[in-house]
Amino acid sequence: MPEPPRLPDEMLLRYTDVPEGRIRTRVLGRRQPDALPVVVVQGMAVSDYLLPACAALGTWTEVHLFDVPGFGGSGRPTRRLGVRGYGEAVAHWLETAGLDRAVVVGHSSGTQVAAWAGVLAPDRVAAVGLASPTIDPIARPLPKLLYRWRLDARSPSPGLEENHVPEWRRAGIAGAAHLVRAHLADRIEEQVARLRMPVLVIRAEDDRLTTDRWVRELAASAGGDLVSVSGAHAFLWLDPGAWSAPLRELSAEAR
Numbered sequence: 582m583p584e585p586p587r588l589p590d591e592m593l594l595r596y597t598d599v600p601e602g603r604i605r606t607r608v609l610g611r612r613q614p615d616a617l618p619v620v621v622v623q624g625m626a627v628s629d630y631l632l633p634a635c636a637a638l639g640t641w642t643e644v645h646l647f648d649v650p651g652f653g654g655s656g657r658p659t660r661r662l663g664v665r666g667y668g669e670a671v672a673h674w675l676e677t678a679g680l681d682r683a684v685v686v687g688h689s690s691g692t693q694v695a696a697w698a699g700v701l702a703p704d705r706v707a708a709v710g711l712a713s714p715t716i717d718p719i720a721r722p723l724p725k726l727l728y729r730w731r732l733d734a735r736s737p738s739p740g741l742e743e744n745h746v747p748e749w750r751r752a753g754i755a756g757a758a759h760l761v762r763a764h765l766a767d768r769i770e771e772q773v774a775r776l777r778m779p780v781l782v783i784r785a786e787d788d789r790l791t792t793d794r795w796v797r798e799l800a801a802s803a804g805g806d807l808v809s810v811s812g813a814h815a816f817l818w819l820d821p822g823a824w825s826a827p828l829r830e831l832s833a834e835a836r
Contacts (some may be wrong), residue, residue, distance in 0.1 A: 585739050585819075586633035588633060589635075590634055591609075592608060593607070593609075595645075596605075597674055599677055600659065600673055601662060602658045604656075605656075606678075607645070607718040608645055610638065610641070610642055611639075611643055614806070616642040617832045618643040618680055621646050621647060621688070621699075622686065622694045622695050623648050623688075625690050625751040626760055628650050629747040634823065638825055642829075651752075652748070653748060656715055659698075663767065666769055667697070668697025671784060672698055675706070680705065681772050682705060684832050686709070689712075690760070692712065692713070692714040692769060695709055696773050696776065700788045702810045703776075705836040706778060708781070709780050709803075710783070711773070711780070713791070715764060715769065717790060717792055717795045720790050721765065729789050733790055734813075740818075748805075756762075780804070780829055781800075781806050782796055782826055783808050783814040784796045785811065786808055786809055786811055806831075810820075
């Protein structure tokens, strides 16, 4: 049985006010002359599970784990936000934080936010990474999404749901329902086709929320690359370093 990863011992906690609300970011690693900083957008209502994977990226660059307004450790949104609104928050945060150029990476539902950030702030978003992108047409509508989410959850991921519980409690049923509706209403395919910067798509081979065909078409629509890794949808939990090398190559391509 695999062991859950160890959470990083040290990180810098920052709060930044943008028009969409107060944003919490957690910073790991240090700025390096040969690599762009990386901004990681949280998944559906949860972000702590990404800390070990951010620590892996922090071995070669500065990493900012971004919580969308109303979730994780960020403050309440100043208005009702959809996925585009969360992308606007990332764009405004990049400007306020003084990040002139960065690689923006999302995991799961965070990929939809990252794609919007690339559309809205092409001068600051040097490249876009999409790890376990959502939402494949096979996972629409909501009953199919829930079925595939639970099917994927059968893959061994010791400690993952326990890690999610505090953030699920904070989101509440209403908050989680809003997120699901907003992301189902958004179609990542439309934004990815508009991206004009390097794009990398990462798919886990046992991801039950996507098909290989849809992910390949998604990458091709942006002229981007596709990398396959082992594991299920939340592959980063048990293998935090799995995305490090391909994202480092994406950063080098975008410099």
